[in-house]
Amino acid sequence: MNKLPKGLWPVMITPFTTSNHIDLEGLESLTNMYLEAGANGMFANCLSSEMYQLTSEERLFLTSNVVKLCEDKVPVVATGTFSRDITTNSEFIKKIYDTGVDAVILITSLLVEPDENEDILKARLEQIMAETGNIPLGVYECPVPYKRLLSPAIMQWMASTERFIYHKDTSCNSLSLAKKASAVEGTNFGVYNADTSTALDSLDSGSRGISPISANFYPEPYSYLLKEYFTNGRTKELNRLHAFLTMMDRVTHSFYPYAAKLFLQKRGLKIETNTRIPTETLTNVDNIRINALMDSFKALAEMYDFKLVL
Template structure:
């Protein structure tokens, strides 16, 4: 099968979805957020993902989000989006076509939506083949999303997907350097872009040949991740880069608390005109959690000053 063009490596943020005070999709806020990611140095955008509260969106809202991001991006970077929300293969195929018609560059398949926890990888491969056969030449991606459950892919299945020529993006959630290395080697030389979701193993995965990163902390300070990736590409894994990575790894422990609500609070405090409304139920952070979030902001500003990165939006 002929190979599709490889997606650019680098930072691929997993996008948030801003909502209005009346809990509708805030398309104006989403346009501003899209430009923020691009201005921060992102190489591509993953819309309609778990960070986007995709399971809390209606089918039409998912399409609206993708159309908005594609239009706001105006071709500056490629856009991908999730297209599997059912156990029914034909339903997924129909929505993949509709989603691709919004202008996204690839449609992402959720591994845990295509097979039950007790079904083996042969079943998953069969479902992937059905989707390949039913979607023509639409470029695809795959995401080891932790919801409804985390289903990791084997290096062998990764190699098979790469060989089809149809898969261009993989968001990996293995969070283990050895596993990442084996999976990256399985797709080496192909057009299947490998993007690590985990900050702690970010540099290890880049050493192994990963194409880039897709961490949730990039919804707080994408500029720092873009800087990390640029510096790695230009000079490799230096002592200075290890120190920055150490800070990002420690900061990453805070960004996972009250997410995605905390990310919206953080961006709002940075100056992005969006609401902090989420459809995922969120408790009000307590005093200690508020202190941690303020400390996260202080840490970001300190690093931004050190690396001459604008920190106010």
């Protein structure tokens, strides 16, 4: 199994039409925006994609179209587990892999119940591996249905199987990230941090990249941060940019993913704000915060002279 590239891996949102069908034109515009902004890979059919609100057919349709749009440009990974039944998961893993993705992602909290230990998790991972041939795999500590974090020990075992190449970490803890990165050091199993606040710490300790939801609002500063880090290390200026992004990140988590679609629409991307996840109406204060986020983003672009793709 080859290593996946370092850098920015957006957790892609899904554009819907006004009738709540997948919007292919919007998906193409969105994917091209990520690519132009410097994304190094794509995570399609994830929580940000409203994956639990899609049918199995829609998950395959969405993923296959992202793969086509990213062909010969960047690799794509996508979720393949939506059941607590291992054989059902294994069958869908094969289907999602047939779309052309580079790895199929397993949701940790769907493989074991909250009170089941890692020995049970390991046994179920072994069963999935036995039922899915040589398909490259990844794992995602998805917070839905509940957040199931992995230990460094089981990650070390997973790396030793040579089947796992992507891990989306949601621990939001610098020490935990460092231990996990150390456990898989020297292998093809890469750690990709979902959290903005610990982004630079995680890169310092060996994570291969980041997958924050705020990159669905403004991927450009994240791409800039990663390129600068991998070129010059953790400079004073980079710490300053990271501080701004950390503060801005507090706004992006409200009304998500609706707010991301609204923000992109305000930026000029031709997509609707429709979501399949019920969203409360934004208050006057919420709209002021979204507008302030836009002003902050544009100010960062001037300060750091990175190109806006929209």
